[in-house]
Amino acid sequence: MEIVLLVAFCLLMEALFTASEMVLVSADRHKLTERSRRGDRGADLALDLLSKPERPLATTLTATNVFVVLSSVVVTSRLLPRFGEYASLVAVLLVTPLVIVLGEVVPKSFVRPRADRLVSAAARIVRMGEVSLYPLVAAVSWVARTLSAPFGGIPPMRALVTREELSLLLQTGRGGGSDVEPHERVMVRRAFHFGEKRVADVFRPLAQVMALPEDATCRDAALLADRSGFSRYPVFRERVDQVVGYLHVLDVAGIDPAAPVAPLVRKPLFVPELMP
Numbered sequence: 001m002e003i004v005l006l007v008a009f010c011l012l013m014e015a016l017f018t019a020s021e022m023v024l025v026s027a028d029r030h031k032l033t034e035r036s037r038r039g040d041r042g043a044d045l046a047l048d049l050l051s052k053p054e055r056p057l058a059t060t061l062t063a064t065n066v067f068v069v070l071s072s073v074v075v076t077s078r079l080l081p082r083f084g085e086y087a088s089l090v091a092v093l094l095v096t097p098l099v100i101v102l103g104e105v106v107p108k109s110f111v112r113p114r115a116d117r118l119v120s121a122a123a124r125i126v127r128m129g130e131v132s133l134y135p136l137v138a139a140v141s142w143v144a145r146t147l148s149a150p151f152g153g154i155p156p157m158r159a160l161v162t163r164e165e166l167s168l169l170l171q172t173g174r175g176g177g178s179d180v181e182p183h184e185r186v187m188v189r190r191a192f193h194f195g196e197k198r199v200a201d202v203f204r205p206l207a208q209v210m211a212l213p214e215d216a217t218c219r220d221a222a223l224l225a226d227r228s229g230f231s232r233y234p235v236f237r238e239r240v241d242q243v244v245g246y247l248h249v250l251d252v253a254g255i256d257p258a259a260p261v262a263p264l265v266r267k268p269l270f271v272p273e274l275m276p
Contacts, residue, residue, distance in 0.1 A: 003074055003075070003078050006071075006074050007071045007074055007075060007095075007098075010067040010068070010070050010071035010074070011067075011071065011098060011099070011102050011103050013063065013067045014063075014064045014067040014068060014071075014099065014103035014104075015102060015103050015104075015106070015107040016107075016125055017059070017060045017063040017064050017067075017125065017126070017129060018060065018064055018103060018104055018107050018108060019107035019108065019110070019111040019118075019122065020056075020060060020121075020122035020123075020125045020126050021056065021057070021060040021122075021126075022107070022108045022111050022112055022115070023111050023112075023114075023115045023118045023119050023122035024046060024049060024050060024056055024119065024122055024123065024126065025115075026111075026112050026115035027046065027115045027116055027119040027122075028115075028116055029047075029050070031116055032046055032047055032050075032119065033047065040120065041120075042119065042120020042121070042123055042124065043119070043120060045120070045123040045124065045127060046119050046120065046122070046123035049123055049126055049127070054141045054144045054145055054148075055130060055137070055141055056126050056130075057144065058137045058140035058141040058144060059126050059129045059130045059133065059137050060126065060129070061140065062129075062133050062136045062137055062140050063129045063133060064103070066133070066136075067103075068095075068099055068103070071095055071098075071099070072088075072091050072092065072095050075091040075094060075095055076088050076091040079091055198273065198274055198275060199271055199272070199273050199274070199275045200273040200274065203273065206240050206241060209234060209240065210224060210228045210230055210233055211233055211234040211235065211236050211240050211243075212224060212233050212234070212235050212236070212247060212261060213235070213236060213237075214235055214236065214237045214244060214261075214262055214265075215260065215262070216235075216260070216261050217257065217258055217259060217260055217261065218252040218255045218256065218257050218258070218259050218260075218261060218264075219257035219258065220261070221233065221247055221249065221252045221261050222249070222252055222257070225249040230249075231248060231249050231250070232246050232247065232248050232249070233246060233247050233249070234246050234268075235247050235261065235262075235265045243268055244265065244268070245265035245266050245267055245268050246265065246266055246268055247261050247264055247265055247266070248266065251264040251266075252264065
């Protein structure tokens with residue numbers, strides 16, 4: 001029974017440090033900063049740990065390995081009288097599934113969607129581990145900094161999501177359980193495909209374009225903006241297809257309504273219609 005309790009304790013401690021690392025990686029940095037401004041000491045501690053990523057990484061790595069090795073040693077000592085020289089192999093076969101499932105997969109899966117709520121507790125767990133295992137953590141941190149220096153150092157701890165992962169999240173959240181609204185899902189999908197469009201795909205026919213003649217006044221521009229609601233307008237000379245520039249509606253603010261818009265016209269950018 002003592003062996004079982006000791007192994008269970010090792011698995012619990014491994015799960016705590018594994019979960020704490022996942023929480024720190026997954027927590028929203030902007031929310032942490034806002035909580036820190038409101039005086040949340042847990043958020044302060046989390047931001048301090050994240051400012052030097054080698055420290056929490058070294059702490060969680062050292063702690064999890066210590067408890068994995070300890071549990072393996074305990075099981076091996078128990079099996080040694082029965083299996084002799086094969087005790088280590090049997091211990092590995094028994095402990096490995098427990099370590100992977102109960103010490104890694106389950107805690108990470110549980111805490112990841114709750115990272116923002118658990119980040120203060122996770123930061124305190126990591127700090128306690130850092131203090132308790134200080135000599136080992138300091139050595140691992142030094143090695144990590146030294147070896148990573150030629151490659152640009154250790155990157156900040158943050159949750160990196162690829163385009164494919166985000167697409168998968170949007171698809172799996174369609175059936176419910178997601179806080180992404182339908183219109184937000186459409187916006188993200190359009191953003192993914194925006195790079196595939198050509199300039200011609202977003203052209204607007206000249207008959208539908210709100211434009212200003214070159215001799216228009218600031219009053220004309222203000223009235224057009226009030227009527228149409230756009231912020232930028234092509235400025236043409238004689239015919240609407242002879243664009244000489246564009247006017248931003250904010251440029252006429254504070255200007256004499258009778259003043260011409262010509263001095264305020266900005267240089268246009270002309271691109272071929274097949275440009276992506």
